[in-house]
Amino acid sequence: MGELSYLEIDRLAGLRAGHCWRLTHREGTQTVATVEAIASALGATVGWLAAGEGDPPTKEALLIAVARRSKQLALQSRRYDREGQNRGSQ
Numbered sequence: 112m113g114e115l116s117y118l119e120i121d122r123l124a125g126l127r128a129g130h131c132w133r134l135t136h137r138e139g140t141q142t143v144a145t146v147e148a149i150a151s152a153l154g155a156t157v158g159w160l161a162a163g164e165g166d167p168p169t170k171e172a173l174l175i176a177v178a179r180r181s182k183q184l185a186l187q188s189r190r191y192d193r194e195g196q197n198r199g200s201q
Contacts, residue, residue, distance in 0.1 A: 115153075115177070123152035123180045152180050 117131040125148055133139030150160045154176030158164035
């Protein structure tokens with residue numbers, strides 16, 4: 112998973128910039144919700160991400176999960192932009 116930066120994982124998981132870096136350097140708070148968000152964004156299981164249990168996600172699963180999450184974020188951004196434009200024209 113070294114192909115994704117900490118900032119990209121933060122973005123995909125809906126976390127503040129720098130959150131994953133702090134977690135990997137044991138400076139952040141790891142909650143179940145945080146682990147679930149990161150696991151979902153990476154196509155991994157919570158068990159693998161939190162405790163190394165089971166197999167890591169395959170490269171294919173990672174690519175699919177990242178593409179899916181990126182598409183969701185793009186749609187949310189467009190929706191947010193449209194709502195802002197609609198409010199501004201009233």
